[in-house]
Each structure stands twice: as C-alpha cells, then as structure tokens.
Amino acid sequence: MVTLAEVAQHAGVSASTVSYVLSGKRSISATTRQRVEQSIRELGYHPNAGARALASSRSNIIALVIPLRTDMYVPVMMEIAIAVATTARLHGYDVLLLTGEEGPDAVRRVTGSGLADAMILMDVELDDERLPLLREADQPSVLIGLPADTTGMTCVDLDFTATGALCVEHLAMLGHRDIAVIGEAPAVYERHTGFAERTLDGLRSRARALGVRVLHRPCEGGYDALTVTLARVFDERPGTTGFVVQNESAVEPLLALLRQQGRAVPEDVSVVAVCPDQVAVQASVRLTSVAIPAQEMGRRAVEHLLTKLEGRGNEDIVLLAPELVVRASTGPAPVAP
Amino acid sequence: MVTLAEVAQHAGVSASTVSYVLSGKRSISATTRQRVEQSIRELGYHPNAGARALASSRSNIIALVIPLRTDMYVPVMMEIAIAVATTARLHGYDVLLLTGEEGPDAVRRVTGSGLADAMILMDVELDDERLPLLREADQPSVLIGLPADTTGMTCVDLDFTATGALCVEHLAMLGHRDIAVIGEAPAVYERHTGFAERTLDGLRSRARALGVRVLHRPCEGGYDALTVTLARVFDERPGTTGFVVQNESAVEPLLALLRQQGRAVPEDVSVVAVCPDQVAVQASVRLTSVAIPAQEMGRRAVEHLLTKLEGRGNEDIVLLAPELVVRASTGPAPVAP
DNA sequence: AAAGGCTGTCGAAGCGCTTCGACACCTATG
DNA sequence: CATAGGTGTCGAAGCGCTTCGACAGCCTTT
Numbered sequence: 001m002v003t004l005a006e007v008a009q010h011a012g013v014s015a016s017t018v019s020y021v022l023s024g025k026r027s028i029s030a031t032t033r034q035r036v037e038q039s040i041r042e043l044g045y046h047p048n049a050g051a052r053a054l055a056s057s058r059s060n061i062i063a064l065v066i067p068l069r070t071d072m073y074v075p076v077m078m079e080i081a082i083a084v085a086t087t088a089r090l091h092g093y094d095v096l097l098l099t100g101e102e103g104p105d106a107v108r109r110v111t112g113s114g115l116a117d118a119m120i121l122m123d124v125e126l127d128d129e130r131l132p133l134l135r136e137a138d139q140p141s142v143l144i145g146l147p148a149d150t151t152g153m154t155c156v157d158l159d160f161t162a163t164g165a166l167c168v169e170h171l172a173m174l175g176h177r178d179i180a181v182i183g184e185a186p187a188v189y190e191r192h193t194g195f196a197e198r199t200l201d202g203l204r205s206r207a208r209a210l211g212v213r214v215l216h217r218p219c220e221g222g223y224d225a226l227t228v229t230l231a232r233v234f235d236e237r238p239g240t241t242g243f244v245v246q247n248e249s250a251v252e253p254l255l256a257l258l259r260q261q262g263r264a265v266p267e268d269v270s271v272v273a274v275c276p277d278q279v280a281v282q283a284s285v286r287l288t289s290v291a292i293p294a295q296e297m298g299r300r301a302v303e304h305l306l307t308k309l310e311g312r313g314n315e316d317i318v319l320l321a322p323e324l325v326v327r328a329s330t331g332p333a334p335v336a337p
Numbered sequence: 338m339v340t341l342a343e344v345a346q347h348a349g350v351s352a353s354t355v356s357y358v359l360s361g362k363r364s365i366s367a368t369t370r371q372r373v374e375q376s377i378r379e380l381g382y383h384p385n386a387g388a389r390a391l392a393s394s395r396s397n398i399i400a401l402v403i404p405l406r407t408d409m410y411v412p413v414m415m416e417i418a419i420a421v422a423t424t425a426r427l428h429g430y431d432v433l434l435l436t437g438e439e440g441p442d443a444v445r446r447v448t449g450s451g452l453a454d455a456m457i458l459m460d461v462e463l464d465d466e467r468l469p470l471l472r473e474a475d476q477p478s479v480l481i482g483l484p485a486d487t488t489g490m491t492c493v494d495l496d497f498t499a500t501g502a503l504c505v506e507h508l509a510m511l512g513h514r515d516i517a518v519i520g521e522a523p524a525v526y527e528r529h530t531g532f533a534e535r536t537l538d539g540l541r542s543r544a545r546a547l548g549v550r551v552l553h554r555p556c557e558g559g560y561d562a563l564t565v566t567l568a569r570v571f572d573e574r575p576g577t578t579g580f581v582v583q584n585e586s587a588v589e590p591l592l593a594l595l596r597q598q599g600r601a602v603p604e605d606v607s608v609v610a611v612c613p614d615q616v617a618v619q620a621s622v623r624l625t626s627v628a629i630p631a632q633e634m635g636r637r638a639v640e641h642l643l644t645k646l647e648g649r650g651n652e653d654i655v656l657l658a659p660e661l662v663v664r665a666s667t668g669p670a671p672v673a674p
Numbered sequence: 675a676a677a678g679g680c681t682g683t684c685g686a687a688g689c690g691c692t693t694c695g696a697c698a699c700c701t702a703t704g
Numbered sequence: 705c706a707t708a709g710g711t712g713t714c715g716a717a718g719c720g721c722t723t724c725g726a727c728a729g730c731c732t733t734t
Contacts, residue, residue, distance in 0.1 A: 350683075350684085351683065351684045351685070352684090352685090353683075353684060353685075353686095354682085354683060354684075357682090357683085363681090363682075363683090364681065364682065365681095365682070365683085366681080366682060366683090369682075369683080388689090390689095391688095391689050391690065391691080392688080392689055393689085394689075
C-alpha cells in the first residue's frame with residue numbers, strides 16, 4: 001500500500017506539500033504540482049480513507065437509509081438509490097447503505113461514529129421516531145418523503161397533493177363525474193407513510209371543487225384482491241367511469257378485469273396511474289400517468305445535502321411538481337345511455 | 338463527540354483497557370468490564386470509525402457493486418442488496434454502495450484506499466474487465482453471477498443450467514413436445530451476462546435428451562414486442578404447447594395474449610416462468626415457476642466473504658439448486674386433435 | 675521458599691493523513 | 705537600499721484508536 005510519505009519522497013517534496021496538492025487548500029507552484037501528480041500516477045497512490053477521515057473528521061461518505069420492506073415501489077427505491085450513489089460520486093462522496101431495520105439506532109451509530117458526514121432517509125413515516133435524533137444531530141440530513149412535522153428538516157418529495165389534484169382535474173376535464181381511487185395496500189395507510197394520504201387529500205379537495213365524486217379503496221396487489229375491490233366499486237357506484245390507480249401491482253389486474261367485464265379503456269372507462277413511466281408504457285394499455293421522478297428525487301436529495309454540508313442552505317421543503325402524461329388510457333366520459 | 342480516552346477516565350482505567358473490553362482480544366476482569374460498559378452507556382460512546390480503520394487497517398465495510406442498468410431484475414437486485422446489507426450488519430459490517438458506472442476504477446479505488454475490507458460484485462459479465470484486478474487484489478471478493486473464467490474467484494449464483502433443465506423436465510413430463518422459450522431482451526444476450534445463456538444451455542441439452550423441441554426467442558418486455566414474438570412462435574411451430582419465460586416484463590403480456598387468442602392456460606398451453614415468487618403469484622394466472630433466491634444469494638455472498646476475511650475458506654463456486662414450484666399455469670399437454 | 679506461569683492492566687508507539695505556524699525566498703514599494 | 709507583503713514549502717503536532725511489550729500481583733509447582 002502506497003502512502004503519502006512515499007509519494008512525497010518519490011517527488012522530492014514534503015508530505016504536507018503532497019497533501020496540499022491533493023486538497024488544493026494552499027497554492028503550489030505549477031512545477032511542483034506536476035511533479036507530485038506524476039509521482040502519484042506512477043506509484044498508483046490512493047489516499048487512505050481511514051486516515052483521511054481521522055485527520056479531517058470528514059469521511060466523504062453519505063449514509064442512505066432505505067426501507068427494509070420490499071412490498072411497494074421497489075423499482076422506485078432502487079432508482080433513487082442509484083441516483084443517490086451516482087450523484088454522490090460526482091461530488092466525491094461514497095454512499096453507505098443502511099436498511100431501516102436498525103431504526104433509530106442507525107442514526108445514533110452513524111452520527112456517533114463519524115461513519116458518514118450526512119444522511120438521507122427514504123420512506124419516512126409521518127411521525128418517524130428518527131426525526132428527533134436528526135434534529136439534534138450535528139450532521140445534516142435530507143428526507144425523501146414528508147413527515148408530519150417538518151420543522152428543522154430538509155425534505156424532497158413529489159408533490160403528491162398536486163398529483164392527486166392533477167389526476168382528478170384531467171378526468172374531470174374529460175367529463176368524468178364518478179371516480180374511483182385504487183390505492184396502496186391497507187398496510188401502507190396504516191403505516192402512515194404520508195404520500196398515500198397526501199395524494200388522497202389533493203384528490204378529494206380538487207374533486208370537491210370540481211363537483212366530482214370520489215370513492216377510495218385501498219387494495220392489495222394482485223388479481224384476487226382487485227377482483228373483490230372492483231366488484232365493490234361498481235356495486236356502490238355503478239356509474240364510475242374514471243379510475244386513479246396508485247399501486248403498481250394493481251395496474252395490470254385492473255386493466256385485465258375491466259377488459260374481461262367488457263368495459264373498454266378508454267371508451268367506457270378511463271384510467272390514470274401514479275407510477276413509474278416504465279410501468280405506464282409497458283402496461284397492456286399505455287397508461288395516462290403521473291410519473292414518480294425517482295432519479296430527480298435522488299439527485300436533488302444529494303445536492304441539497306451537499307449545500308448543507310458546505311454550510312450554505314438549510315431547512316427547506318422541495319416538492320417536485322407532478323407531470324401528467326396523456327397516453328392511451330383516458331378519454332372523454334361516455335355519454336349517459 | 339465522546340472518545341475512548343473520556344470513557345477510560347470516566348471508568349478510572351486506561352484507554353487500552355477500554356479498547357480490550359470493546360474488542361475482547363484480551364481477558365478483562367468482570368468488575369472492570371462492567372465498569373467500562375457502564376461508562377460507555379452513560380456517555381453514549383461510539384468508537385470513531387476513521388480512527389479504528391486507521392489503527393486496525395480494517396474498515397468493517399463491505400463494498401457492494403450493483404449494476405447501473407435498471408432494465409432487468411430490479412426487484413431481484415434490490416432484494417439481494419437488502420439481504421447483503423442485513424447479513425453484513427448481523428456480523429458487524431456496513432455496506433458501501435457502488436454503481437457499476439465507475440467500472441474497474443471502483444475496484445482500484447476501494448482496494449487502494451482501504452475504504453472497504455472486501456467486495457461483492459453483482460451482474461458480472463462473462464468476460465468482466467474487473468476480474469483481473471480482483472484476482473491480484475489482496476482483498477477478498479465474491480461475485481454474484483458466474484463469469485467465463487472462475488479461477489481464483491468465489492461465486493454465488495442460482496444454478497441456471499439446472500434451472501433450464503428443470504423447466505423442460507417439468508413440461509416434458511406433462512407430455513409437451515414443442516416448447517418455446519421467451520427470453521430476456523436481445524441486449525441481455527449481447528452483453529453476455531451469462532445466466533441467460535446458461536439457462537438456455539440447460540434447457541436445450543435436457544430437451545435433446547428428452548426428445549423435446551425447443552424454440553428460443555429473445556424478447557423485449559411489453560405487449561408490442563411480445564405480440565410480434567408470439568406470432569412468430571406460433572407461425573414457426575404451430576404445435577407449441579409449452580412456454581418457458583425468463584423475462585419478468587413478458588410474463589403478463591404473454592398470459593394476456595394467450596387468453597386473447599383463445600388459448601387457455603393450462604388446458605391448451607402451459608407456462609413456466611423463471612422469476613421472483615412475487616411475480617409468479619401476482620400474475621393473472623398463478624405461475625408454475627422457478628424462483629430466483631435473491632435473499633439467499635445475498636446472504637450466502639456475505640457469509641462466504643466473511644469466511645474469506647477470516648482467512649478460512651477460499652476459491653469456491655456456490656450454485657444454488659433451483660426449485661420448481663407447481664402452480665396453476667402448467668398441466669398435461671392437450672391430446673392432439 | 676524459590677521458580678515459573680497466569681491474569682489483568684498499563685504506557686507508549688504508531689497507523690496515514692490534515693493543518694497550523696514558521697520561514698525562506700522573491701518581488702514590489704517607499 | 706531597507707522594508708513590507710506575497711508565494712511556496714516544510715516540520716511537527718495531533719486526530720482516536722489498536723496493539724505490543726512490560727509488569728505487578730497472584731497462584732501453582734517443585
């Protein structure tokens with residue numbers, strides 16, 4: 001293993017000079033710099049992470065806490081994680097992957113040990129028990145998701161309230177008056193993950209404003225669960241012509257069942273989905289949808305974290321504006337028979 | 338930030354004694370140990386990771402290199418990553434998340450900087466350019482996937498050859514004589530990721546032995562691509578009654594199209610999938626399938642890595658035996674009309 | 675009773691780096 | 705020409721921990 005001292009000797013300068021070449025914190029003459037850089041290349045030198053962390057008390061590592069559950073939005077989580085890792089690398093940081101399993105202990109461990117300089121938490125619950133710890137930690141953090149109390153926190157999320165409103169608007173504009181919402185599994189609501197409720201809020205309040213009726217049903221993924229849910233929907237609201245789906249694993253079953261019941265999409269029934277674009281375009285009917293901008297969320301989270309690490313920037317809520325893309329699953333409401 | 342020295346002072350012992358209490362590398366009297374542990378708890382001490390890494394030249398971190406592409410098997414990757422993180426924590430290790438983006442440089446960086454003690458690489462290509470680096474590195478590594486040349490490497494993977502064979506066997510036993518394989522996207526084969534080819538090999542050689550005909554078609558996900566592929570299959574082999582699908586995003590389209598064409602599953606056509614269980618049970622027909630044991634792969638990879646870190650264990654190929662679970666998508670071949 | 679072996683604790687060195695103050699040298703200024 | 709102010713480089717201290725050798729005190733063994 002090559003050390004700073006060896007590089008210094010090889011280049012005929014002192015260790016501190018090499019350090020300053022590396023960090024750029026003091027001016028170094030062009031000739032010296034080149035000589036040092038040459039030595040670094042020749043010897044294949046890589047600074048030792050531990051020593052660096054110890055001396056500078058910065059690890060250049062960002063901790064990313066991902067949810068342990070893999071019951072929903074897996075591709076979204078993955079995409080966020082990859083975006084976080086990629087963006088972090090771009091700025092010279094590495095990413096430490098923690099699962100939600102450890103709970104608050106993970107926060108204590110990271111802040112206490114100096115393992116990471118900052119943390120990003122995904123899948124924050126409305127009343128997350130890690131929040132108090134983060135508030136009093138001296139390490140910056142960014143949440144992906146929106147807890148109930150955001151004081152002192154920086155959060156990045158899709159504006160789910162606006163998303164809900166957008167979906168209703170689109171359907172209302174097409175003349176739909178009775179809308180059903182197929183939501184996430186009941187467990188997701190019970191867990192108070194926030195985004196599901198917020199979508200619903202946005203949806204309902206805009207529906208009220210537009211004079212549209214909304215029926216909401218949480219739903220497990222898969223065909224069996226959806227068969228039951230759909231039957232209940234049409235039972236209670238036979239005139240339903242618009243659907244909003246916020247549950248990846250309910251998308252395809254919904255389309256299949258509608259088809260099976262002789263309800264054509266979009267002639268008889270319109271469907272708007274809240275899902276990754278890939279799901280929307282690969283579905284059996286290309287879905288009008290609001291995408292979840294996973295990459296952007298990951299990128300923004302890291303960038304915000306970095307400005308906080310630099311002392312600039314601070315408490316802040318970033319809500320990404322939803323975009324509805326019209327595809328083949330929505331059309332004018334059928335004229336009443 | 339609490340330091341070892343502060344704990345030592347608080348407990349009225351020397352720093353080294355605290356260190357030995359923590360590491361257990363020398364015997365400590367029960368009373369001293371308790372006093373120290375008490376102080377640690379009271380002060381909320383966490384060892385500083387950088388200092389520890391520097392002094393011991395072990396970071397207690399495992400690097401996990403995940404593929405950058407999110408075009409396939411995303412849930413599987415995620416599940417592996419989570420299993421790796423969880424298992425690692427169980428043994429006192431943390432996980433550093435690297436994307437394939439950096440290529441061989443990632444390996445150099447990690448080995449050079451002592452950032453991690455060992456690495457796990459996912460999505461290894463048959464002739465991966467990182468392999469030579471890993472061979473000469475003094476850090477242990479484990480591959481998830483099987484490259485062409487495995488000398489000096491430890492690999493963990495599903496036995497895809499056996500998987501292919503198992504699928505054919507099952508269909509052959511049910512009397513199917515003409516089998517079509519719907520594979521991954523052509524790009525996956527071009528990239529030489531290995532597992533796709535191995536499945537095909539196992540499939541073909543067992544088919545030959547059993548006197549079954551096999552037609553293989555790579556296929557992009559989604560309905561459009563599958564419509565074309567399926568038409569070609571039935572065009573070339575009208576008597577096809579068995580399908581093996583190894584492409585998550587082709588599963589549902591296949592079922593839908595078959596249904597649409599009036600081919601009942603499993604009465605007219607049988608379908609076996611190679612996919613995560615979740616996909617198999619959530620499909621519109623509960624699929625007979627060979628699961629990809631993502632959790633197990635992640636767990637085994639970490640455990641192997643740890644034995645290598647301890648100096649025990651070494652070069653080794655672990656092929657997990659596939660298990661075929663019969664569900665509702667396969668049945669006896671229809672009697673010829 | 676002396677020699678030897680354990681056990682439990684301590685002090686000190688050192689891991690590889692960053693960073694502060696010092697200082698030699700050079701150039702502009704009065 | 706002496707002085708002030710930059711530049712560019714160096715030496716040394718110290719980050720918080722692990723680990724090695726030393727050794728005091730005790731218990732066996734001969």
